Amino acid sequence: MYVAQDWQDYEVIDTGGGEKLERWGDVILRRPDPQIIWPIEQEDGQWRSVHGHYHRSSSGGGQWDMKKQLPDRWTISYDQLKFHIRPTNFKHTGLFPEQAANWRWMMDKIAAAGRPISVLNLFAYTGGATVAAASAGAQVVHVDAAKGMVQWAKENAALSGLADRPIRYITDDVFKFVQREERRGNKYDAIIMDPPSYGRGPSGETWKLEQSLYPFLESCMNIVSDNPLFMLINSYTTGISPTVLNNMLTMTMKPKYGGTISAGEIGLPITRTGMNLPCGILGRWES
Numbered sequence: 608m609y610v611a612q613d614w615q616d617y618e619v620i621d622t623g624g625g626e627k628l629e630r631w632g633d634v635i636l637r638r639p640d641p642q643i644i645w646p647i648e649q650e651d652g653q654w655r656s657v658h659g660h661y662h663r664s665s666s667g668g669g670q671w672d673m674k675k676q677l678p679d680r681w682t683i684s685y686d687q688l689k690f691h692i693r694p695t696n697f698k699h700t701g702l703f704p705e706q707a708a709n710w711r712w713m714m715d716k717i718a719a720a721g722r723p724i725s726v727l728n729l730f731a732y733t734g735g736a737t738v739a740a741a742s743a744g745a746q747v748v749h750v751d752a753a754k755g756m757v758q759w760a761k762e763n764a765a766l767s768g769l770a771d772r773p774i775r776y777i778t779d780d781v782f783k784f785v786q787r788e789e790r791r792g793n794k795y796d797a798i799i800m801d802p803p804s805y806g807r808g809p810s811g812e813t814w815k816l817e818q819s820l821y822p823f824l825e826s827c828m829n830i831v832s833d834n835p836l837f838m839l840i841n842s843y844t845t846g847i848s849p850t851v852l853n854n855m856l857t858m859t860m861k862p863k864y865g866g867t868i869s870a871g872e873i874g875l876p877i878t879r880t881g882m883n884l885p886c887g888i889l890g891r892w893e894s
Contacts, residue, residue, distance in 0.1 A: 608871055608872040608873065608874045608883055608885065609708040609709075609712075609871055609872070609873045609874070609889060610705075610708060610873075610874050610875065610876055610883050611704060611705045611706070611707035611708040611711075611873075611874075611875055611876075612708075612876055613707070613711070614685060614704060614707060615684070615685075616631070616632050616683035616684050616685065617629070617630065617631055617632075617683060617685075617704045618630040618878055619875045619876065619877045619878065619884055620635070620653065620877075620878050620879060621647070621648075621653075621654070621877065621878070621879040621880070622640070622643045622645070622647075622877055622880070622884060623643060623645055623646050623647030623648060623650075624643070624646055624647045624650075625639055625640065625641070625643050625644070626638065626639050626640060626643060626647075627639075627640045627643060627884065628653065628654055628657070631681075631683055631692050631700060632681055632682070632683045632692070633681075634658045634659075634677060634681060634692075635653070635656070635657045635658050636657060636658060636659050636660075636661070636694065636700070637654065637657045637659070637660040637661065638660075638661045638698050639661060639663050639669075639698065640884070641845070642884065642885050642886075643884070648879075648880075656674070657674055657675075658673065658674060658675045658677055659671050659672065659673045659674060659675075659677065659694055660672045660674065661694070661698045663698075668696075668697070669698060670696070671694055671696075677694075679693065680692060680693040681693075682766065683702075685704075685707055685710070687742060687767065687768070688710070688735075688738050688739060688742060688763075688767050689763070689766040689767045690702050690733070690735065690738075690763050690766070690767075691733075691759065691762055691763060691766060701733045701759060702733060702735060703732075703735065703886070703887075704875060705873050705874055705875045705886040705887065706735050706736065706841070706873070707735075708873055709736065709739075709799075709839060709841070709873070709889065710735060710736060710739035711739075712891070713726075713736065713739055713740055713743070713797070713799070713837065713839065714739050714740070714742065714743040715743075716797075716836055716837055716893065717740060717743035717744055717745045717797070717836070718743045718744065720796075720836055723746065724740075724744070724745040724746070724796045724797060724836055725745065725746045725747075725748075725794070725795045725796050725797070725832070726740040726745045726746065726747045726748070726795065726796070726797045726798075726799065727747075727748050727750070727788075727795040727797070727798045727799070727830070728740065728747060728748065728749050728750065728799045728800075729750050729781045729784075729785070729798065729799065729800040729801070729802075729827075730750075730751060730781055730800055730801045730802050730803065730806075731749045731750055731751045731756075731757075731760060731799075731801070732751060732756050732760070732801065733756055733759040733760050733763055734749055734759070734760025734761075734763045734764060735763075736799045736801075736839075737749045737760055737763075737764065737774060738760075738763055738764050738767045738769055740797070740799075741764065741769045741772040741773075741774050742767065742769060742772075745797070746773040746774075747772075747773070747774045747775070748774075748775045748777065748795075749774060749775065749776050749777065750777040750778075750779055750781050750784050751777075751778065751781075752778065752779065752780055752781065752806065752807070753778070754778045757776050757777070757778045760776065761776055781800075781823075782814075782819075782823055782826065785823070785826050785827055785829075785830060786826060788830045789826070789829040789830050793830060794830055794831065794832040794833070795830055795831065795832060795835075796832045796834065796835050796836045797835065797836045797837045797838070797839075798827055798830075798831065798838050798839070799839045799841075800823075800824075800827070800839070800840050800841070801841040801842075802814070802816055802819075802820055802823070802840075802841075802842065803816070803843075803844075804816050804843070804844040804845075816842070816844045816847070817844075817847075820840075820842075820855070821855055824840070824855055824859055825859065828859050828860075828863070831860075831863075831864075834894070835860075835864055835894060836893070836894055837891065837892060837893045837894070838856065838860055838891070838892040838893075839889065839890075839891050839892075840852050840855070840856070840889065840890045840891075841873070841887060841888070841889050842887060842888050842889070843886075843887040843888075847888065848888070849870035849871050849872060849888040849889070849890065850870065852870045852888060852889065852890025853868055853869075853870035853890055855890065856868045856870075856890050856891075856892045860892040861892070864892070864894065865894075866892055866893055866894045867892070867893050867894075868890070868891065868892050869890075869891050869893075870888070870889065870890040870891070871888065871889065872885045872886075872887070872888055872889075873885075873886055873887050873888065873889050874886050
């Protein structure tokens with residue numbers, strides 16, 4: 608498991624009963640997590656005195672029960688990177704902190720490359736990987752179908768002191784964008800993708816990971832540079848094994864570029880128990 612262990616402003620305090628107790632800066636939130644199928648060992652005062660508790664609805668979705676006054680948004684830091692945090696209607700906060708394990712890896716790869724690196728971040732959400740790559744000196748193209756998420760990413764970059772860095776923000780269907788980049792002859796030294804299980808593009812295009820991911824990866828092969836640095840695939844889709852990502856990278860990147868492939872779970876440490884919370888999977892190809 609790749610564990611994001613070096614956070615200061617974020618912490619999984621405890622887990623149990625299908626929920627996790629988290630600290631986001633000075634804010635304590637209680638949110639559901641389907642991986643947590645063990646009971647809470649001790650539901651003490653910290654579990655009960657949270658700022659906000661997200662309750663799932665039996666009919667789908669859910670809502671926040673805010674116990675204490677919160678600002679509309681607040682800021683947390685990871686090293687020199689800064690992010691706006693805001694509880695959304697879908698239980699999320701605008702950041703997946705386990706991805707810090709990938710941020711650290713890609714920052715080290717880019718900084719050690721000794722050459723200009725162009726990065727394409729697809730399904731890029733609020734730009735955690737974008738600001739990480741840009742902070743390490745890369746030129747980044749950030750693509751997401753949701754206009755609000757792209758704006759949030761711009762704000763995170765500015766917050767991190769990266770507003771003047773070479774970052775292009777694109778609101779578009781990622782599949783169509785990649786096909787256009789191929790026609791333009793544009794190439795990238797590193798590609799990051801964090802595809803959803805299901806999704807829709809800005810014009811109603813549909814995405815289903817099990818059917819769409821491999822053809823999409825094949826399409827991305829047409830815009831990989833002659834001297835690539837890395838390819839990173841993240842997935843939060845239930846039932847997809849890290850070996851699946853390993854196999855896909857072995858079938859696409861390995862024959863053409865050689866390199867090294869690694870895959871596994873990605874997770875976060877749980878303070879009270881010393882265990883790790885699994886959060887998703889990743890597959891990495893690196894030169």
